[in-house]
Amino acid sequence: MTETTYREALRQALTDSMRRDPSIVILGEEVGKYGGAYGVTKGMLEEFGEARVRDTPISEEVIVGTAVGAAMTGLRPVAELMYVDFVTLAMDQLVNQAAKIRYMFGGQIGVPMVLRSQGGTGRSGAAQHSQSLEAWMMHTPGLHLAMPSTVTDAYHLLMHALTLHDPVVFLEHKGLYTMKGELKPERALPWGKAEVRRKGGDCTLVSYSRMVHFCLDAADSLSKEGIEAEVIDLRTLHPLDMDTVSESVSRTGKAMVVTEDCLTAGVSAEISARIMEEAFDFLEEPVLRLSGEDIPIPVSPELEKGSVPSVDRIISTAKMLMRR
Amino acid sequence: MTDQQEKQQALRFFRQLVRVRIFEERVSELFVQGGTAGSMLHLSIGEEAGAVGVMGAMREGDGFTTHHRGHGIFLARGADPKKMMAEIAGKSTGYCRGKGGSMHIADRGLGHLGANAIVGGGISHVVGAGLTYQMKHHGNAAVAFFGDGAMQQGVLYESMNLSALWKLPVMFVCVNNEYGMGTRLDHASASLEFEKRAETFGLLAAEVDGIDVFEVYNQSKNLLEDVRKGNPAFLKVNSYRFHGHARMDKSPYRDQQEEEEGRKKDAIAFLRDRIVKSGWYQETECDAIVEEVKQEMDEALNHARNAADPGADEMYEDVFDPQTTKPFPVDSRIRESLHLPQA
Ligand SMILES: Cc1ncc(C[n+]2csc(CCOP(=O)(O)OP(=O)(O)O)c2C)c(N)n1
Ligand SMILES: [Mg+2]
Numbered sequence: 107m108t109e110t111t112y113r114e115a116l117r118q119a120l121t122d123s124m125r126r127d128p129s130i131v132i133l134g135e136e137v138g139k140y141g142g143a144y145g146v147t148k149g150m151l152e153e154f155g156e157a158r159v160r161d162t163p164i165s166e167e168v169i170v171g172t173a174v175g176a177a178m179t180g181l182r183p184v185a186e187l188m189y190v191d192f193v194t195l196a197m198d199q200l201v202n203q204a205a206k207i208r209y210m211f212g213g214q215i216g217v218p219m220v221l222r223s224q225g226g227t228g229r230s231g232a233a234q235h236s237q238s239l240e241a242w243m244m245h246t247p248g249l250h251l252a253m254p255s256t257v258t259d260a261y262h263l264l265m266h267a268l269t270l271h272d273p274v275v276f277l278e279h280k281g282l283y284t285m286k287g288e289l290k291p292e293r294a295l296p297w298g299k300a301e302v303r304r305k306g307g308d309c310t311l312v313s314y315s316r317m318v319h320f321c322l323d324a325a326d327s328l329s330k331e332g333i334e335a336e337v338i339d340l341r342t343l344h345p346l347d348m349d350t351v352s353e354s355v356s357r358t359g360k361a362m363v364v365t366e367d368c369l370t371a372g373v374s375a376e377i378s379a380r381i382m383e384e385a386f387d388f389l390e391e392p393v394l395r396l397s398g399e400d401i402p403i404p405v406s407p408e409l410e411k412g413s414v415p416s417v418d419r420i421i422s423t424a425k426m427l428m429r430r
Numbered sequence: 431m432t433d434q435q436e437k438q439q440a441l442r443f444f445r446q447l448v449r450v451r452i453f454e455e456r457v458s459e460l461f462v463q464g465g466t467a468g469s470m471l472h473l474s475i476g477e478e479a480g481a482v483g484v485m486g487a488m489r490e491g492d493g494f495t496t497h498h499r500g501h502g503i504f505l506a507r508g509a510d511p512k513k514m515m516a517e518i519a520g521k522s523t524g525y526c527r528g529k530g531g532s533m534h535i536a537d538r539g540l541g542h543l544g545a546n547a548i549v550g551g552g553i554s555h556v557v558g559a560g561l562t563y564q565m566k567h568h569g570n571a572a573v574a575f576f577g578d579g580a581m582q583q584g585v586l587y588e589s590m591n592l593s594a595l596w597k598l599p600v601m602f603v604c605v606n607n608e609y610g611m612g613t614r615l616d617h618a619s620a621s622l623e624f625e626k627r628a629e630t631f632g633l634l635a636a637e638v639d640g641i642d643v644f645e646v647y648n649q650s651k652n653l654l655e656d657v658r659k660g661n662p663a664f665l666k667v668n669s670y671r672f673h674g675h676a677r678m679d680k681s682p683y684r685d686q687q688e689e690e691e692g693r694k695k696d697a698i699a700f701l702r703d704r705i706v707k708s709g710w711y712q713e714t715e716c717d718a719i720v721e722e723v724k725q726e727m728d729e730a731l732n733h734a735r736n737a738a739d740p741g742a743d744e745m746y747e748d749v750f751d752p753q754t755t756k757p758f759p760v761d762s763r764i765r766e767s768l769h770l771p772q773a
Pocket of ligand 1 (some may be wrong): 480499547550576578580610611677
């Protein structure tokens with residue numbers, strides 16, 4: 107078994123894709139010589155050269171706008187935003203342009219680009235370097251949205267993203283880059299298919315990205331207390347695989363959605379509404395939402411930890427759900 | 431250019447300018463009668479020479495984006511007025527099957543990468559198109575058209591910088607009509623020397639009087655020669671917006687004298703005068719061209735009036751590549767929740 111990091115798996119996916127498809131170019135701040143702020147593109151400039159691995163100025167709007175224009179005319183750009191927090195500076199290009207071009211133009215022109223970025227807490231980055239903004243993207247018709255939690259998914263989801271004909275927002279988690287795992291090249295799941303990471307018949311925990319690992323740790327502890335939690339990793343938020351979730355809830359009757367983004371109008375609001383719509387008849391308890399607090403992320407490491415779900419909170423909330 | 435060549439060119443330009451003017455007049459009629467889709471309609475009357483002159487210097491394979499006042503530019507590119515008018519009316523036979531309208535019209539085949547309803551929204555796309563051309567289609571150029579209002583948008587300067595840094599075949603064309611809605615340019619911009627801004631970023635820059643289509647054409651041609659070699663450029667075309675910002679705006683913020691003066695910058699009258707004075711055509715022959723164009727545009731208008739609306743289900747199409755994912759209708763979800771049969 108070969109152990110690979112999440113970061114290396116991403117690099118491998120970019121590298122394999124670029125060897126296969128000469129139209130792929132990478133552009134973003136510090137992606138070349140520096141190797142990416144989180145090291146994902148390290149060494150790629152050497153292999154692919156300056157024409158295909160392009161350092162840009164600190165100009166987020168034109169980074170994304172250039173990717174849009176290049177995608178419309180025949181390249182397949184991978185634009186990197188150093189932190190998802192900086193998407194605010196490129197929001198017009200993402201939301202008003204990339205997401206809507208195919209539709210506005212009556213299906214004539216697609217925008218096959220990938221916007222890579224990373225988000226989440228864990229490095230005491232404070233309010234402007236730690237957010238989880240996926241609900242904004244999920245709320246925008248026209249965007250695919252992938253949020254891998256494992257090394258294998260980091261690889262396969264990115265490989266797949268680089269074959270789609272529409273814009274993909276690909277959100278990594280800054281707390282996962284050094285995570286090691288086995289890269290199983292044969293383990294590709296279809297795009298838009300959730301994965302049951304752990305089987306269990308008592309309650310269903312629905313999550314994605316780093317929170318999947320928190321849920322798995324919590325499930326191990328819960329198991330010692332006689333509670334078997336099923337853990338579902340959504341993998342992509344668009345497409346959203348509710349069938350896997352509903353099927354699980356139809357067996358467990360109890361569901362809890364665990365996300366790192368803020369609670370209000372966040373991803374967990376959508377998922378819990380969908381469980382209510384699609385599995386109402388099976389629900390024995392209200393769907394619980396364990397999400398980030400409705401506050402800016404504080405810099406203090408202790409407060410930062412408290413602002414998003416922890417393993418302990420998942421355990422205690424699951425017990426409440428089980429009336430234990 | 432020989433006199434004969436110049437004559438042919440002048441007559442071609444004349445027809446194009448007239449086509450733009452009359453297209454706008456017809457589409458304006460359609461609007462007043464309630465026949466256009468969309469609450470806003472921005473006419474480019476007074477700005478015809480910018481569209482025709484720059485487009486005249488562009489080549490097949492070039493790409494471009496426009497602002498919200500882009501009918502004339504697209505028409506000068508060779509767009510079919512029927513399909514344009516139908517799109518503006520939101521009909522199924524329009525360029526975007528009735529989904530884009532006046533401010534989001536596009537056509538892959540003609541290299542139209544889209545009009546944009548966000549001021550400055552399409553500017554950075556030509557940077558990306560320029561990158562594609564640099565890497566895959568050497569010799570093509572990408573041109574962004576935008577108003578003087580967009581000169582105050584930050585993305586323009588991000589785009590100028592990146593085009594110059596990467597030596598991309600990109601040209602930025604500011605169609606200066608003196609106004610952003612009701613705000614006169616000198617109220618919006620601390621400096622009016624726009625070429626200097628471009629030059630600061632390392633672009634070639636020129637300014638041209640939009641009354642003379644030949645001048646616009648010649649300047650564009652010169653600049654584009656360098657653009658194709660990887661020297662991005664900026665061109666400011668000075669003109670005057672003859673009518674209101676949108677069709678219903680009567681421009682109460684402009685005084686009559688200013689409007690009268692402004693409307694003297696009429697590229698059609700200017701060229702017609704030259705054609706007649708040069709003895710290339712008589713007045714009656716010019717009139718004949720105008721009549722032909724009127725007929726062409728009347729046909730387009732009738733086509734748009736009579737074309738079918740898009741089918742209701744088409745609403746859910748084109749959000750994504752049809753091979754992948756499709757939106758789930760709201761009503762279907764409600765019925766599914768209640769275990770009711772689907773409608
Ligand atoms: C980002 C953005 N801000 C504001 C508007 C509203 N708006 C539409 S057109 C316009 C004026 C634009 O002026 P200019 O760029 O000179 O173009 P013109 O209308 O004169 O052709 C404004 C403010 C908009 N569409 N987009
Ligand atoms: Mg203007």
